[in-house]
Amino acid sequence: MTKALFRDTMRAIRKTMSRFVSIVIIVALGVGFYAGLKAVSPDMKAAANDFYDDLALSDIVLTSTVGFDQQDVDAVMAQPNIRQATLSRYVDGILYTADGALEQSMSGTAYVLRVIGYDFTQMAGSGAERLNQIELAEGRLPSAPNECLVSVYENSAEPRRYAIGSVVHLRGDHEDLLDSLQTTEYTVVGICYTPEFISMELGPSQAGGGELSGYIYVPDTAFLWDYYTQLYVAVSGAEKLAAYTDAYDKLVRPVKDQMEAISKDIVTSRALRLKETYEPQLIAGKAELEEKRKEAEAGLAKARKDIAALKKAVAEGPAKYREEKAKADKKIADAERDLLNGTKEYEAGYKEYNINFAKYEEARKLIEAHEDDIAAYESGKIKLEQAKASMEIAETAIRAGKSALRVANSALDSGEDQRIKNAMAILGTYFPLEDTDYTIEGLRERVAEAQADLAAQEEAVAEAKAEIAQGEKQLAEAEVLMAQVREFEAGKKELDAAFEKLEAARKELEAAPAKIEAGKKQRDEELAKAQKQLADAQALALTADDQYNKQKAEIDQQIADAERTIRRGENQLKALPDAQWIISDRDEFAGYTNYGETADNMQAFALVFPALFFLIAALVSLTTMTRMVEDERMQLGVLKAAGYSASAIAFKYLFYAFSAGFLGSAIGITLGFTLIPTAIFKAYSILYLIPGMTSAFYPGTALFGLSAAVLSTVGAVIFSVLSALRLNPAQLMRPKAPKAGKRVFLELIPPLWEKINFSGKVTVRNLMRNKKRFLMTFAGIMGCTALLLTGFGIGNSIGTMLDKQFGPQSIMRFDGQALLTAPIHAGDTETMKVFDRPGQIKQSMPIFMKNMYAGTESFGRDIEIVLAVPEYTEIDNFLNLEDDKTGKKLQFNNGGAFINGKTAELMDLQIGDMITIHSGELTAEVPVAGITRNYVYHYVYMTPAVYEKYFGVEETLFNTVLVCLEPKLSKTTGNSAVITEAKEAKAQLSRDLTDEAEVIAVVYNSAIITAVGSMIDMMRNVIVSVFTVAAGALAFIVLYNLNNINIYERVRELATIKVLGFYDGEASMYIYRENIIILILGILAGLLLGIPIHAFVIQTAEIESMMFVRTLAVPNYIAAALITIFFAVGVNALMHKKIKDISMVESLKSVE
């Protein structure tokens, strides 16, 4: 390619930018959709696989009916091909709100929450990674046994059920969770992802409605058990294989079989260990129970005795009271009598006292009269004593003086000096001697003097004696008086004592009445107390029996519970020989398979969309390139004449087409690989909890898309250029002869042709003139309409599903289900009285509902179904059974099972074929009696007779009651006040019913519609928008491009008719008439084409547990047509401007 040619090509691109861009865009759309949709499946699977690998999703899960312990792990690990095994345990509980109300699941049943024990030290990076790890999305890991993690889904669901910091309240279903767990209340501390549950369908549960609604992770230490419920197993080498591949399946399947083979031995050994451990315990437990029973009976006997005593006391009470009262009265009466007697005594004493007092007064007067005498008596007596004493002294002195005198006289007689001297000394002591002359003379003198003295003294003594005698005489007289005085004084003392005694008696008497009053008061109080005690005792006696009965009932219940536990233990022991493993590989993990299928379903779109776009891209390129070659015919001729080779000339156009195709492909691949998988993954993230996806580049897909795009654009060029290049320069330089007018086939039918007015004829001719463009425009419109119809159809298919399943006049015509506390027998009118609520409930019907599995031998696996056994055969008001194919009413009868259409389709079942339905020990092969229309989930209906016959059950027990509500409760349409009123009335009914002992929970269909409806609406909106955008882009580009070329090619014609006097509108109509016809034909064809495309897409996109509404609704056709018209009108409006702007001068130009 020369420089000049290259410049020319670039100029051509610039000049025809809008055409170039159209090709780029249509190619980008085609390649983008192709690459994007093609990438969805591998991207989604890769995202899942990364997630599984990161968190070490187990390849196989073993669930044992007898639990696992470390010995089991060792046994499994001893097998070849096993890389790792991790023990895990869970217990299922029922979720309650903080105020004790039952939480409801999405499907409206009780919310069954799985509590999974997890050792948080085994998180990724800990070096002790377990299988089936979790990934923390938000918050922190639990550190206490009452903390938990919730799933991302739980947290993202609206209303946001569990934010971090909220509390999960659980209760056991028919068992005490506290037997299994330390606590039943957990604080949410974080949100996590887990590969074990990637879908919102979590699988079955033994608790509640049989379906698991949510799960939390708690520290493993929260469990009180010594065993584990599950064993996660990783197969050696599987970690290197991608999930969802055949290689993976081929590796794991034999290991699963191997597990099956070894299970019996391992389980048996575990069963034996359990038996050894628990049999003695059970026996001990039984003995303990017996003891407890005895104890309880003794306790009750004592209580009975106490009650008897109480009753006796109560019976005797009144008599005893009377007795006590009499005693008390008597005591008071005695006191009163004593008071009276005391008073009398006092008065007598007082009289006596007065007499004695008078006597005393007399005596006193007498003594007073002798007061002097008495005083003298005393002094006289003292004086007398003194006198006697002085007299005695004097007598002694006299005796001493006389002896001294005798000594002195003897000395005198002797005349001895010494003696005189001594005598003088002795004498001196008795007689005072002055100027003592210790001489005889002197002595003589002295003796004389002493004699005289003595004589005087003796005289004095004699006198004194006389006086003393006198005194004694007087004293004796006084003595008599004194005796009297003493007597008097004694009498006075006596009198005083008597007085004191009287005073005391008086005081006592004065205090006595108060004492009596106090006594009376005390008596009254005591009596009142006694009376009250009696009344209390009577009251006690009245309730004693009730209390006793209550207590007895409690004890009986406890014993019954204990007996049940023991029975359960016995049954478990008995079941030990039947112990087994349930071995699941990933296909049986909740959501695993569905996710793969979902990803694969997108492959279907990858075929539908791009095929259409590629076709259109090729056609658009063809027209554009043909136009370009035509336009440059002259130049082609010049170049050819100038000696350029054909290939050099063609290269320009090839390059033009190639660059448009390549650029478009590049844009398409880039955007397609990123935007589409991301958008679809995002849309599906409502259903699947896989944290993130990275868009990958797929060289094969990219290369194929690119080749297809480049081939269609370049091919179109080759097609249009080659024919031109075959001509010689001269021919090329001459204007191409205008395409000769031709008669159209309609003209061969003159009666018809003549009926068409002139402009009609012109239109028909014009349409026929350029068949290629006509067909392309037609194809564009058809594609647009078909895409729109498919989009709206999918919207209809999934959007009306719920309404057709649960809405009024639908399949499930009942308004709600009440779950019964205990299943009831047929004809239990007593229990059914609970539902006899005129004004609220219109009708009710017992039904047995159970989540089970169904399959056939040829189908090779099981699907989850709900088995429904209504009590009556007249079920029209509750369940509307219609034939899946014809929509004709089915007669519900004893012929066998009535299965839903999707089940029949999956298993390829016809009426009369056998289907196996089972769950645990219940299993039966039942003939198909009818195939019913059903959209959501799988339901198998049968009459009690059929159920009993095929399942070998003696009697059908009904665990649920279906209710139809009165219109004012069931209204879901009308103004908001009516709906609100209905909602409140329904909530009230729900409360009323659950308050009854017979009902556990009430579930309304409206709740399901609300819950699932919003999710479905979202999905529908995503799909409808994708289809509308794609269709709009398609229609716009195709119509714009083709109209543009059409107008460009017919500028001269249009200018001419304008010169002829066509108004602007008429000139546009000249073109529009053709467009309108193409539009109408295109829409009609699109509507027809949309039907199979919709059917194809719906069928490939359908998930196993649902049957989409496979038909299209009239509004879908109308919407598809109207929107196509809208796009066409938009493009044509742009064209009107173009036509208007055509200068009439164009008509004068020479033909090029």
Added chain:
Amino acid sequence: MGLAGFITFENVTKEYVMGEVTIHAVDGVDFTIEEGELALIVGSSGAGKTTVLNILGGMDSATSGTVRVDGKDITDFSNRKLIEFRRNQVGFVFQFYNLIPNLTALENVEIATQLSVNPLSPKDVLEQVGLGDRMHNFPAQLSGGEQQRVSIARALAKNPRLLLCDEPTGALDYATGKQILSLLQQTCKQTGTTVVIITHNQAIEPIADRVVRMRSGKIHQVTRNPVPTDVTDLEW
């Protein structure tokens, strides 16, 4: 019509601005054509004759000046009025015929007549132009002269008061050109339609009642031919 004339150009100019250059395609043109006249506007290429025709046919507007047709100032006309003017009063014959290729001769005439208020019968007109036996042929099946006749028939069938012809013989050989000119002259004489022909061929000037000669966008000369030569008698 008196002095005013059927068609009057008064100081008409037409300027095209091409970047910084202003081209005076028509520069102060004044002339008059009486009703029923066969007028020739003659000039060499670029003399401005086609611009005059475009302005006269309402296909282009004058930059200044007045153009009156039948006393009405068409330079004042709204777009719609101009279309009505073309639709009801003007017939147009193109140098390259401008027939719609996928319509038959008859249909090409009909596309014009369906617009007109008092059209002639398309078949009659085609008979008249000598194509009575070819009216169901498509343009591609007709010779150049025949195509031009269809073009003339299309213009005439509207029963216009004014027939504008842009180099009607430009793409035709001598003999055929002569036939076409003769047809136009006859039409003018027989129907009283005012016919304006644009041509560079001065040799045919004698056939016209009035000749407007243009040179460089200006009127060079206007001559009146009291006794026009019959086309059949003219050789050139």
